[in-house]
Amino acid sequence: MLKKVDSKIYSLIQKEKERQKESVRLIPSENYVSKAVLEATGSVLTNKYSEGYSKKRYYEGQEFIDSIEEVAIARAKKLFKVDHVNVQPYSGSPANLAAYLALVPVGEKIMGMSLPHGGHLTHGWKVSASAKFWKPVQYVVDKKTNLLDYDAIYRLAKKEKPRIIVAGATAYPRKIDFKKFKEVADKVGAYFMADMAHIAGLVAGGVHQSPVSYADIITTTTHKSLRGPRGAMILCNKKYAKAVDRAVFPGLQGGPHNNTTAAIAVALKEASGVGFKKYAKQVVENARILAKELLGYGFNLVTGGTDNHLILIDMTNKSLSGKQMAMALARAGIYCNANTVPYDKRSPFDPSGIRIGTPAVTTLGMKEKEMGLIAGWIKRVSENVDNKNELEKIHKKVKGLCSDFKITGIN
Ligand code: DSN
Numbered sequence: 001m002l003k004k005v006d007s008k009i010y011s012l013i014q015k016e017k018e019r020q021k022e023s024v025r026l027i028p029s030e031n032y033v034s035k036a037v038l039e040a041t042g043s044v045l046t047n048k049y050s051e052g053y054s055k056k057r058y059y060e061g062q063e064f065i066d067s068i069e070e071v072a073i074a075r076a077k078k079l080f081k082v083d084h085v086n087v088q089p090y091s092g093s094p095a096n097l098a099a100y101l102a103l104v105p106v107g108e109k110i111m112g113m114s115l116p117h118g119g120h121l122t123h124g125w126k127v128s129a130s131a132k133f134w135k136p137v138q139y140v141v142d143k144k145t146n147l148l149d150y151d152a153i154y155r156l157a158k159k160e161k162p163r164i165i166v167a168g169a170t171a172y173p174r175k176i177d178f179k180k181f182k183e184v185a186d187k188v189g190a191y192f193m194a195d196m197a198h199i200a201g202l203v204a205g206g207v208h209q210s211p212v213s214y215a216d217i218i219t220t221t222t223h224k225s226l227r228g229p230r231g232a233m234i235l236c237n238k239k240y241a242k243a244v245d246r247a248v249f250p251g252l253q254g255g256p257h258n259n260t261t262a263a264i265a266v267a268l269k270e271a272s273g274v275g276f277k278k279y280a281k282q283v284v285e286n287a288r289i290l291a292k293e294l295l296g297y298g299f300n301l302v303t304g305g306t307d308n309h310l311i312l313i314d315m316t317n318k319s320l321s322g323k324q325m326a327m328a329l330a331r332a333g334i335y336c337n338a339n340t341v342p343y344d345k346r347s348p349f350d351p352s353g354i355r356i357g358t359p360a361v362t363t364l365g366m367k368e369k370e371m372g373l374i375a376g377w378i379k380r381v382s383e384n385v386d387n388k389n390e391l392e393k394i395h396k397k398v399k400g401l402c403s404d405f406k407i408t409g410i411n
Contacts (some may be wrong), residue, residue: 205280
């Protein structure tokens with residue numbers, strides 16, 4: 001039908017489908033959703049408005065929408081073992097703003113990880129609304145080890161007295177100790193918020209410490225390692241339930257995206273199965289193998305490796321910038337993103353590093369052998385960034401590898 005109605009958009013979607021089929025997707029925040037998740041996302045639920053919450057809506061005709069939202073909430077509560085879940089945030093950034101809105105008066109201090117050190121825009125980075133409506137305090141990683149330094153975080157928190165401390169990252173390749181963050185927050189009388197967007201799938205799969213029982217409030221996107229549609233959730237205990245719900249609606253948003261809510265419910269069902277535990281374990285194992293291979297090729301990995309789903313590579317010793325390397329990889333059909341490394345001397349638009357990760361390739365079923373091939377191609381690309389022929393040759397090999405795997409939700 002789409003083809004008939006709008007051939008232009010249809011053909012662009014087909015092209016994107018092909019791109020996804022024929023490339024190795026290493027952006028650590030991306031994944032492939034199942035056909036079931038895609039089906040729910042593209043359903044007639046998109047036709048319905050439903051401001052409010054189950055049984056307390058501002059529009060009529062909610063008997064099925066209420067049930068869908070209730071199922072999504074019940075599944076999230078069970079999977080993450082929490083008292084209360086709001087499944088309406090449109091995505092991670094509004095979820096974080098809603099969390100602050102729920103707990104911290106506007107104008108008060110919020111403390112999060114600096115973006116160039118691996119944090120997120122909404123953790124108080126200067127250009128984000130989070131830094132305009134609240135006063136940001138930013139912690140950084142240790143200069144020598146590039147690891148989180150919990151003593152330094154405590155010292156900063158003691159000096160600055162923020163109302164909330166945020167743990168969570170977009171480019172931190174190591175485990176986060178939520179227990180230690182909670183101890184710091186308690187000592188300075190701050191709320192503790194965990195943004196587990198990147199690692200939600202690892203938490204669900206039991207291969208990363210869960211922030212539940214430590215954090216007062218937890219935000220997460222649903223489309224990264226959790227492998228759901230593009231959306232978000234806020235998890236908290238009963239104490240903050242009302243404040244959180246009010247902050248999301250009417251505080252920040254209007255009608256929830258019911259098609260997304262349904263797809264979140266489906267993804268949560270999938271993430272509750274035994275297969276997902278295996279998946280999460282393999283994501284971490286694949287990242288570990290990839291890191292080992294890359295180290296063997298002389299790549300400089302920030303913190304010397306990884307123990308989650310992502311790897312941050314400083315390209316300086318290869319005499320390349322992150323952008324140069326990311327663009328050359330893309331020409332070879334390997335997608336990642338240029339990323340700042342801690343204490344980066346280059347600009348955020350052309351930083352020193354690249355960020356890669358294994359959630360998407362693991363969904364395809366790739367394992368040790370494929371990680372070896374990918375690492376070898378990354379090395380070859382780094383030696384041939386301006387060699388069109390060589391990049392094309394690698395691209396052919398990438399396509400060959402991809403054709404051996406069934407793409408979830410596509411074929
Ligand atoms: N865009 C996400 C990521 O790639 O980590 C963060 O919002």
